[in-house]
Amino acid sequence: MARPGSGKQTPRKCVFLLSCVVFLAIVLLADFFWVSSSSSPSGISPPSSFSYWPTSFDLSLSLSTPKAKQPKGDSKDVKLSVRYLNATFADLPAPQIEWEEMPEAPVPRLDGAAVQINDLFYIFAGYGTIDYVHSHVDIYNFTNNTWGGRIEMPREMANSHLGMATDGRYIYAVTGQYGPQCRGPTNRNFVLDTETKEWSELPPLPVPRYAPATQLWRGRLHVMGGSKEDRHEPGLDHWSIAVKDGKALEKEWTTEIPIPRGGPHRACVVANDQLLVIGGQEGDFMAKPGSPIYKCSRRHEVQYGDVYMLADGNKWKQLPPMPLPNSHIEFAWVIVNNSIIVVGGTTMKHPITKKMILLGEVFRFNLDSLKWSVIGRMPYRIKTTLAAFWNGWLYFTSGQRDRGPNDPSPRKVVGSMYRTKLSLT
Structure with a gap:
């Protein structure tokens, strides 16, 4: 029998400790395989071509020394950080392009909206913080850059x-x-006359939606997809209404052919008299049950890079997908030389850290060849950015940027504006 304090363990204690270690290892492995295999919210099955989930991971450790001056009482001499790296979530190879910083927007904004009319850029609403939203329009003039x-x-x-x-x-x-926060949607619709600065109202949608794909096409205002009233379930509905000179020509919205895949935060573009929807996601944050302030609660999301075109107005045709799944790009695109340019966005959450991954690539979809390419990199990764093109310059402003070059998860909401000279061949 071992003497007290001798440091030896009885066989029974050794077996118990070994069993604990084996049990923990099994739990960790089961959790890893569950995360790797989980790719869509309940009731949503991704298409068979969905192949973005990684098959291997590389774990690396990085040590960073603190700055020379530290607050008193801080005894940390070395900061240890763990990063999970994988090619699926790494930045895509991209040519280096030069960006010029322009005057910052009057306010930072996330999930805002934007429209360019000639040399004027109209920036709408958006979050200032999760607890504060804007209710005004800021205007940028590209001619004098103010x-x-x-x-x-x-x-x-x-x-x-x-x-x-x-x-x-x-x-x-x-x-x-x-x-x-995650308050409810409204089905009310408004029109701004940019010459008189006056507002008018359109007939309400049949039901409210969050971030639906929206575009004017062949004399009709089309609204499709988005998230349903719970903010999470994807909507497939598609409506349109005839409009002219800021007024509705019909009293009610017409039901159109449903979109093949629902969800919010996708680009919607009219090019060559064709209506296209690009990227997006299924699922989103929801209001926490019983919260008096509708506090946002995380839910499972699936980002995708699908591209669909409405052919002849009566059927959807699937086009080549984006190089990466990409969401939060509804106002992050421009058309240049018969190509659609998309800047930034978000791709799938990291399966280990569960953090959102922001994108900093500049994507190009050539409408002649129907091929995607990566033509540059932004100053940082960012989502819900607002893009414009004027006199050979590609601009973007606002959104939520990354935590730094080595951390693509979101952090600060910004109002910064940058531009780069863009020439496509």
């Missing part, structure tokens, strides 16, 4: 997750979320 002018929005108009389109004078703002 911010100037502010338009107050109707009190009843949504503050984020808007659908938006323009005919060159009138801006149509559709549905969206009313208020901060």
Whole structure:
């Protein structure tokens, strides 16, 4: 029998400790395989071509020394950080391009909306913080590169997750979320006359939606997809209404062919008289049950890179997908030389850390060849950025940027604006 304090263990204790170690190892392995195999929310099955989940991981440790001066009482001499690296979640190879920083927007904003009309860039609403939303429009002038002018929005108009389109004078703002945190959506729709700065109202949608794909096409305002009233379930509905000179020509919305895959935060583009929807996601944050402030609660999401085109108005055709799944890009695109340019966005959450992964690539979809390519890299990774193109310059502003070069998860909401000279061949 071992003497007290001798440091030896009885066989029974050794067996017990070994059993604990084996049990923990089994739990960790089971959790790893569960995370790796989970790729869609309940009731949602991704297409058979969905092959973005990684098959291997590389674990690395990095040590960083602190700055010379530290607050008193801080005894940490070395900061240990763990990063899980994998090619699926690493930045894609991209040419280096030079960016010039321009005047910052009057306010930082996340999940805002934007429309460009000639040399004026209209920036709408958005979160300032999770507890504060904007209810006005800021205007940027590309000719003199200055911010100037502010338009107050109707009190009843949504503050984020808007659908938006323009005919060159009138801006149509559709549905969206009313208020901060994860409050409910509204089905009310408004029109801004950019010449008179006056607002009018359109017939309400049949039901509210968050961040639906929205565009003017062949004389009709189309609204499709988005998230349903619970903010999480993808909507497949598609409606349209005839509009002209900022007014509806019909009293009610017409039901159109459903979109093949629902969900919010996708680009919606009209090019060559064709209507396209690009990227997006299924699932989103929801309000925490019983919360008096509708506090946001994380739910499972699936980002995708699907591209669909509405052919002849009566059927959807699937086109080549984006190089990566990409969401939060509804106003992050421009058309240049018969190509669609998309800047930034979000891809799938990391399966180990569960953190959101932001994108900093500049993507190009050539409408002649129907091929995607990566043509550059942004100053940092960022989502819900607002893009424009003027006089050979590609601009972007606002959104939520990354935590730094080595951490692609989101952190700070910004109002920064950058531009780069863009020449496509």
